[in-house]
Amino acid sequence: MFFASDNWAGAHPDIAQSLVTAAGGFASAYGASDLDKHVEKTFSQIFERDVAVFFVGTGTAANSLALASFNRPGGQLFCHREAHVNVDECNAPEFFAAGAKLVPIDGPAGKLSPDALAAAIGRFPPDFVHGGQPMAVTITQATEAGTAYTLDEIAALSEVARKASLPLHMDGARFANALVHLGATPADMTWRRGVDILSFGGTKNGCWCAEALILFDPGKAQQMHFLRKRSAQLFSKSRFIAAQFDAYFKDGLWLSLARHSNAMAARLAAGFEASDTARLAWPTGSNELFVILRNDAMKALQDKGAVFYDWPAGPEVKASMRADETLIRLVTSFATKQTDVDDFLSAL
Amino acid sequence: MFFASDNWAGAHPDIAQSLVTAAGGFASAYGASDLDKHVEKTFSQIFERDVAVFFVGTGTAANSLALASFNRPGGQLFCHREAHVNVDECNAPEFFAAGAKLVPIDGPAGKLSPDALAAAIGRFPPDFVHGGQPMAVTITQATEAGTAYTLDEIAALSEVARKASLPLHMDGARFANALVHLGATPADMTWRRGVDILSFGGTKNGCWCAEALILFDPGKAQQMHFLRKRSAQLFSKSRFIAAQFDAYFKDGLWLSLARHSNAMAARLAAGFEASDTARLAWPTGSNELFVILRNDAMKALQDKGAVFYDWPAGPEVKASMRADETLIRLVTSFATKQTDVDDFLSAL
Amino acid sequence: MFFASDNWAGAHPDIAQSLVTAAGGFASAYGASDLDKHVEKTFSQIFERDVAVFFVGTGTAANSLALASFNRPGGQLFCHREAHVNVDECNAPEFFAAGAKLVPIDGPAGKLSPDALAAAIGRFPPDFVHGGQPMAVTITQATEAGTAYTLDEIAALSEVARKASLPLHMDGARFANALVHLGATPADMTWRRGVDILSFGGTKNGCWCAEALILFDPGKAQQMHFLRKRSAQLFSKSRFIAAQFDAYFKDGLWLSLARHSNAMAARLAAGFEASDTARLAWPTGSNELFVILRNDAMKALQDKGAVFYDWPAGPEVKASMRADETLIRLVTSFATKQTDVDDFLSAL
Amino acid sequence: MFFASDNWAGAHPDIAQSLVTAAGGFASAYGASDLDKHVEKTFSQIFERDVAVFFVGTGTAANSLALASFNRPGGQLFCHREAHVNVDECNAPEFFAAGAKLVPIDGPAGKLSPDALAAAIGRFPPDFVHGGQPMAVTITQATEAGTAYTLDEIAALSEVARKASLPLHMDGARFANALVHLGATPADMTWRRGVDILSFGGTKNGCWCAEALILFDPGKAQQMHFLRKRSAQLFSKSRFIAAQFDAYFKDGLWLSLARHSNAMAARLAAGFEASDTARLAWPTGSNELFVILRNDAMKALQDKGAVFYDWPAGPEVKASMRADETLIRLVTSFATKQTDVDDFLSAL
Structure with missing residues (x-):
C-alpha cells in the first residue's frame, strides 16, 4: 500500500x-x-x-x-x-x-x-x-x-x-x-x-x-x-x-499508464467520499489526492502498513479542518495495484 | 571501427x-x-x-x-x-x-x-x-x-x-x-x-x-x-x-572493462609505433591515444569507415609536427572489438 | 514642499x-x-x-x-x-x-x-x-x-x-x-x-x-x-x-539631523491628525509618514506644488480606505524647512 | 614622491x-x-x-x-x-x-x-x-x-x-x-x-x-x-x-589634467632613459611607467621616501632582466608635482 x-x-x-x-x-x-x-x-x-x-x-x-x-x-x-x-x-x-x-x-x-x-x-x-x-x-x-x-x-x-x-x-x-x-x-x-x-x-x-x-x-x-x-x-x-x-x-x-493511475486515484477518492472519517480537500484531476482524515483513522491505516505523507495545509483548507484531523496526500502510479487500493479502503 | x-x-x-x-x-x-x-x-x-x-x-x-x-x-x-x-x-x-x-x-x-x-x-x-x-x-x-x-x-x-x-x-x-x-x-x-x-x-x-x-x-x-x-x-x-x-x-x-579498453588502446598504440606514417604524441596511460598522423593515411582510414576526431594540438606538439600531419584522438571502450582494432591497423 | x-x-x-x-x-x-x-x-x-x-x-x-x-x-x-x-x-x-x-x-x-x-x-x-x-x-x-x-x-x-x-x-x-x-x-x-x-x-x-x-x-x-x-x-x-x-x-x-527630520515628520503628522480629510495609516516612528488622504485634498496639495508619492496599500490598510481616498507617503529630511511643512499644512 | x-x-x-x-x-x-x-x-x-x-x-x-x-x-x-x-x-x-x-x-x-x-x-x-x-x-x-x-x-x-x-x-x-x-x-x-x-x-x-x-x-x-x-x-x-x-x-x-600627468610620466621616462641603473620595459603611452631597475637603485629610492610598487614581470620582460633587477611601476596623476619628479630623478 x-x-x-x-x-x-x-x-x-x-x-x-x-x-x-x-x-x-x-x-x-x-x-x-x-x-x-x-x-x-x-x-x-x-x-x-x-x-x-x-x-x-x-x-x-x-x-x-x-x-x-x-x-x-x-x-x-x-x-x-x-x-x-x-x-x-x-x-x-x-x-x-x-x-x-x-x-x-x-x-x-x-x-x-x-x-x-x-x-x-x-x-x-x-x-x-x-x-x-x-x-x-x-x-x-x-x-x-x-x-x-x-x-x-x-x-x-x-x-x-x-x-x-x-x-x-x-x-x-x-x-x-x-x-x-x-x-x-x-x-x-x-x-x-x-x-x-x-x-x-x-x-x-x-x-x-x-x-x-x-x-x-x-x-x-x-x-x-x-x-x-x-x-x-x-x-x-x-x-x-x-x-x-x-x-x-x-x-x-504513456496514456494507458496515466489512465491506470488516475483510475486508482479515483477509486481511492470514491472510497474516501463514502467514508465518515475522511473527506477530499479538493476533487482530484490526476493521480494525486489530498484528503482531510481523522487522526485515529490515519493511525489505523499506518499501522496496517499504508505509506503516505501528511501535508501542510494552506489557510483555506486549515479553516475547514477540525483539531483531530490531518491533511494527507496519496499518490497512485502506473504500478499501483487495485488490490492495494481495495485493501487500503477496507482498512479505512 | x-x-x-x-x-x-x-x-x-x-x-x-x-x-x-x-x-x-x-x-x-x-x-x-x-x-x-x-x-x-x-x-x-x-x-x-x-x-x-x-x-x-x-x-x-x-x-x-x-x-x-x-x-x-x-x-x-x-x-x-x-x-x-x-x-x-x-x-x-x-x-x-x-x-x-x-x-x-x-x-x-x-x-x-x-x-x-x-x-x-x-x-x-x-x-x-x-x-x-x-x-x-x-x-x-x-x-x-x-x-x-x-x-x-x-x-x-x-x-x-x-x-x-x-x-x-x-x-x-x-x-x-x-x-x-x-x-x-x-x-x-x-x-x-x-x-x-x-x-x-x-x-x-x-x-x-x-x-x-x-x-x-x-x-x-x-x-x-x-x-x-x-x-x-x-x-x-x-x-x-x-x-x-x-x-x-x-x-x-569495472576493472575487467577498463583492462579491456586499455588493452585495445595499447594494441592500437603498438600498431602506430610500428607504422611509418604515424607516431604517438605521448605514451598512453589509459584508453585514449593521441597520434600524429600523415594526412594521406588519415584520409585512407576515414575512407574505410574509421571514425575518430582530429584534435587541436598544443604548442609543444605543434612544434614537432610537419605540415602534412594532423593530430588525431582515438578512444577505445569496453565494447571495442579486437577485430575492429586489427582491421583499423591493417587499413593503416 | x-x-x-x-x-x-x-x-x-x-x-x-x-x-x-x-x-x-x-x-x-x-x-x-x-x-x-x-x-x-x-x-x-x-x-x-x-x-x-x-x-x-x-x-x-x-x-x-x-x-x-x-x-x-x-x-x-x-x-x-x-x-x-x-x-x-x-x-x-x-x-x-x-x-x-x-x-x-x-x-x-x-x-x-x-x-x-x-x-x-x-x-x-x-x-x-x-x-x-x-x-x-x-x-x-x-x-x-x-x-x-x-x-x-x-x-x-x-x-x-x-x-x-x-x-x-x-x-x-x-x-x-x-x-x-x-x-x-x-x-x-x-x-x-x-x-x-x-x-x-x-x-x-x-x-x-x-x-x-x-x-x-x-x-x-x-x-x-x-x-x-x-x-x-x-x-x-x-x-x-x-x-x-x-x-x-x-x-x-547625525543625531541632530535625524531629530530634525523626525520633528518635521511629527509636525506633519499632527497636522494630518487635526485634519478632517486625512488620517495616519500608522503612527510614525521616524521621518516617514503614510497617510490616507481624500483624493480632492491630494489634488489640491499637488496643485500647490507639493511633491510626494502615492503608495500601494496592503490588504490591512485597503480594508480601512474609502473609494475616494489614496494612501500617500511623505518623507522629510535634514533639509526640510519648517516653513515648507507649515505651507503644506495650510494648503491641506 | x-x-x-x-x-x-x-x-x-x-x-x-x-x-x-x-x-x-x-x-x-x-x-x-x-x-x-x-x-x-x-x-x-x-x-x-x-x-x-x-x-x-x-x-x-x-x-x-x-x-x-x-x-x-x-x-x-x-x-x-x-x-x-x-x-x-x-x-x-x-x-x-x-x-x-x-x-x-x-x-x-x-x-x-x-x-x-x-x-x-x-x-x-x-x-x-x-x-x-x-x-x-x-x-x-x-x-x-x-x-x-x-x-x-x-x-x-x-x-x-x-x-x-x-x-x-x-x-x-x-x-x-x-x-x-x-x-x-x-x-x-x-x-x-x-x-x-x-x-x-x-x-x-x-x-x-x-x-x-x-x-x-x-x-x-x-x-x-x-x-x-x-x-x-x-x-x-x-x-x-x-x-x-x-x-x-x-x-x-579633464584633458588638461591628463596632459599634466602624462607630462610628469614622460619626464620620469626621460630621466630613466638617461640613467644607467634603469631602463623602460616599454615606451609609455599614458601616465604609467614600467621600469626595469637595479635593486640597489630601487632601495636607494625607497630609502628616500619614494612610494611605488614592484610588479610581476611577464615572460617577455623576465627574459630581458638580470638577477639584480626588479620590474617596478610608477604612476603619475593630476596631483603629481614636477618638484617631486625632479627630486625622484635626483635620488635616482
Whole structure:
C-alpha cells in the first residue's frame, strides 16, 4: 500500500526493456544519435507541430532551464505559492536564472486565477527599475493540489500573460495524468492555449529518468543548447533517455499508464467520499489526492502498513479542518495495484 | 571501427540487466532506497574508508559540484589548460561556483607539474583582495591527453596544494582506466595521496549514466545535499543509478572493462609505433591515444569507415609536427572489438 | 514642499565641506588611509565594541552583501513582505547570494511578528533538501512603513532567529531616525538585542553617498573583503566615504539631523491628525509618514506644488480606505524647512 | 614622491567645489535630476553622437556591467592576460556575468594582437556546445602596461571582433591619458574604430568617484537599467556623480589634467632613459611607467621616501632582466608635482 509518491514506483517493463535494446552498438553521443532524432520527431507528431526537444535528467532541471531561458536582470517569475518550483526545488530556478525572484500568488485548489495573476504582474510597471521586471508565468498541470486546469482556465491565464508580453511555462511533471483526465490532446492543452514552453515529464509515469523540455517555437531554441550544457544536463549517452521515451510513446503506453493511475486515484477518492472519517480537500484531476482524515483513522491505516505523507495545509483548507484531523496526500502510479487500493479502503 | 569516444558505446549487458531487475517494486525515492544505501557502502569498501557518496547524472555535474563546494568569493581554481573543466564544460564549473575563475596552467602531456602549480598559486598572496583567493586544485586522472599521473606525481601535487591549504579534486571520468594502468588500489590513487574529493565516472566505462561524487571526509558532506539538489542533480528514482553501480562493481566488472579498453588502446598504440606514417604524441596511460598522423593515411582510414576526431594540438606538439600531419584522438571502450582494432591497423 | 523622499535632499554643508578637506594630498587607496582607519574606530566607539566596518556605495549593496555573506545553497531568507530587499532592490539580494530566496512574511505596520517569523521558518525542517535551508532573518529599522521596532520587539525577533540558529540582519537605511525616535543607544538597538550585522545608512540622513556594513563579530569579517570587491563595491578613493562619516559623527551631527527630520515628520503628522480629510495609516516612528488622504485634498496639495508619492496599500490598510481616498507617503529630511511643512499644512 | 597609483591622489579642487555646489536644494533621485540629464548630454557632445550614459561607482562595476550585458550561457570573453578584468577585479566580471569565462590571451606590451585574438576566438566554432560561445572582446586603453593602442590597432581588433559578430568593449579607466597621448578625439578612439561600449573613467584623473558606462547604440540600453540596479550600482543621489563630471568636462579640465600627468610620466621616462641603473620595459603611452631597475637603485629610492610598487614581470620582460633587477611601476596623476619628479630623478 505505497501511496507516498509516484516516484516510489520503478519503471514499466516495456521501458526497462527498451533500455536493454538500446544498450548495444555504437551511436553518436550528446543527442546526435538516430534514436534521439527519431524521438524528437515523435514529439513533433504528438504535439502536431514542429517543436524543439531537449532531454534532461530531472523535472527540476526542465523547470529551471525553462525559466532561466526567459530571464532578464531583475526578473520576476509568477507562480502559485505552492508550486513545485517555489517550494520543492531548493532554489534551483532562482539559481539557474542567476537570482530571479519567484513571486508567489495565492489561489484555491492549487490554481492561479487570472485576476490574481494580473494583480501580481501589475505591481511591476514598465521601467520601474527598483521592483524589477516581469519575466514569465509558470503553471503546473496537473497542479500540486492534484487538480487540473481546464482548457479554458489555461487559455485565460495565457491571455493575461500575453497582455503583459510574458511567456507561459507549463510544469508538466504529471502532464499525462492531466491530459487523460481532461480527454484533451497534447496540442490543445499546450500551445493552442498559449503555452510557450513545457516541462514534459516521463519519470513519474513509468520511466526511470526521462524528462524533456519542449519549445513550441523552435526558432528560439539556439540558446537552450548552451544553457543546458552549462547546467550539466547534456547527457553523453542521451540515447538512453530517447529509448525510454520511445517505449513510452509506443502504442500509447504513456496514456494507458496515466489512465491506470488516475483510475486508482479515483477509486481511492470514491472510497474516501463514502467514508465518515475522511473527506477530499479538493476533487482530484490526476493521480494525486489530498484528503482531510481523522487522526485515529490515519493511525489505523499506518499501522496496517499504508505509506503516505501528511501535508501542510494552506489557510483555506486549515479553516475547514477540525483539531483531530490531518491533511494527507496519496499518490497512485502506473504500478499501483487495485488490490492495494481495495485493501487500503477496507482498512479505512 | 568506432574510435570517436568511449561514450559512443552503449551499456554493458550486465548493467543493462541490472536496470531491468531494479525496475520492479516500490522503493524510497531521492537516494533513500536500500539499493542506494547498499551501493554507498560498496564505495566505502572499495576505497577502504568511510566516504560520502552523491550520485549525479553527468561528469560535468560531478566536477562542477565538487568545485562549487569549495567556492569562496573571488575563488581561483587551478587546473591544466586542457582540463575538461576548462575547455569542455561550457562554463558549468564557473556557473555552479557563482563566478569562480579557472586559472589555466600549461604542462606537457596533459599533466600539471608541481612547480608550475606552485607558481600559479603564488600569484595570489593572502589578503590580496584584487586578485581573489585560491580555492582548490583539480587534476584529471587519466588526463585529457590519455596519460596517467603516477602515484608519486599525485602526491607531489597534493603536497603543493596542502601547503597552500587548498583541497585537491580529481576528475575521474576515466578513473578505472588509470587505475588498472597503474595497477594501484582506489585508496592509493586518491586519499592516500591527498585527494579530497573525486568525480568517479562509470558512464565512459560501460554504464549508461552513473557518476558519483566521492567525499573522503564525510564530515564535510552536509552542504552537498543542498548543493546537489539546487543544481537539479538529485534524481527521484536514484535507485537506477545505484543499480548500475551495483552491477559495475560486482565481481570486479569495472576493472575487467577498463583492462579491456586499455588493452585495445595499447594494441592500437603498438600498431602506430610500428607504422611509418604515424607516431604517438605521448605514451598512453589509459584508453585514449593521441597520434600524429600523415594526412594521406588519415584520409585512407576515414575512407574505410574509421571514425575518430582530429584534435587541436598544443604548442609543444605543434612544434614537432610537419605540415602534412594532423593530430588525431582515438578512444577505445569496453565494447571495442579486437577485430575492429586489427582491421583499423591493417587499413593503416 | 518636497516630501518625495529623503534622497531628494542633497548633502549637509558640513559633510560637503569635509569632502573638500579630504580632496588634497596623497593617501593609501582602497580603505587603507588614515582617515578610513580613524572612522572605523569611531564606529567601534559609537557601538561600544569592536566592530568590522565595510564602506559601500549604496544601501542595496550593504543589504545584499550582508545577506550574501550568510548564504548557503538553497538558502531561504526571511523578511517582511514589504521589505526594501524584497520589493525595491531589483533582485540584488538574490543575485548577490547566487539565487537565495526571500521568503516574504506578512505583518501589520511594516513589522514582522515573532510568531509569524517562527511559523515561516518552521516550514523548512532541517535536512528537508527539497525546500532548502533557512539562512538568515532581516528586519528594517525604521521599517518601510515609517514605524520603528521597539527594543523589546527586536529582542523577541532575535530570540526566534537564535533558536533557529539564524543570524539577524538589520537594514538601517534610516537607522538614525529610529534611534532618536526610541532614544536608544546604537548598541542597545543592535547587538545588545541580538543583531549580528547592520546596514548603516548615512545617505538618507545628509551624506551624499555613505553606507557602511557593520559586523558585530569582527572575527567573521575575512570573507567580506572578497565579497565586497567581487561585487564592485571597493572604492579606490574610499577616504571620501570616510570623510563623509567623519563629519557625520562629529559633535553628534547625525543625531541632530535625524531629530530634525523626525520633528518635521511629527509636525506633519499632527497636522494630518487635526485634519478632517486625512488620517495616519500608522503612527510614525521616524521621518516617514503614510497617510490616507481624500483624493480632492491630494489634488489640491499637488496643485500647490507639493511633491510626494502615492503608495500601494496592503490588504490591512485597503480594508480601512474609502473609494475616494489614496494612501500617500511623505518623507522629510535634514533639509526640510519648517516653513515648507507649515505651507503644506495650510494648503491641506 | 607618491607614484604608487593615480588613485592615491585626492580630487581636483574644481571637482570638490562642484560637489559643494550640488549639495544644496532638492532634486529627483536615481539619475533623474536636471544635472544628471545635462551631463548625459555633455557626453553625447563629447562623443559626437547620441550615447546612453550610466553612472556607476567603480571601474570594476563599469567593466563588469559591460561584459555582463553581452553575456549568454557558456559565454567566453576575450581579453589580454594582464587585463584588469582578468587579474585585478576579484572575479567581479565572472560573477556579474553569472559564470562567464575570461579567455586570457598573451601579447607584448599589454596589447592584444589581431592574430592572437582571431586564433583564440577560433577555438570556439559555432555550435560547439562543449566549449561555450564567444561573447565579447575587451581591450584596455591605456593598457595595463601603460602603453596606448594606436587608432589603427583598435580598428584592426574591432575588425576581428566584427568578423566573429562580437561586440567590443573598451576599459577606459585611463581613457583621458590615452586620448591626449594620441591626440585623438573621443569619437575617433571609440565608435569610429568599432568600439561598442566604453567604461569611461574619471576617478583616476581627478574625480573622487565618477565612472560612466557609455553605450554607443542607445537603442540597446534598456536592459542596462535593470542590470545596474540589480548590481547595486544605481546611486540615489546620482547628481553628485553628475556634478563631478560637470566640473571634469568644463573648459576641458579633464584633458588638461591628463596632459599634466602624462607630462610628469614622460619626464620620469626621460630621466630613466638617461640613467644607467634603469631602463623602460616599454615606451609609455599614458601616465604609467614600467621600469626595469637595479635593486640597489630601487632601495636607494625607497630609502628616500619614494612610494611605488614592484610588479610581476611577464615572460617577455623576465627574459630581458638580470638577477639584480626588479620590474617596478610608477604612476603619475593630476596631483603629481614636477618638484617631486625632479627630486625622484635626483635620488635616482
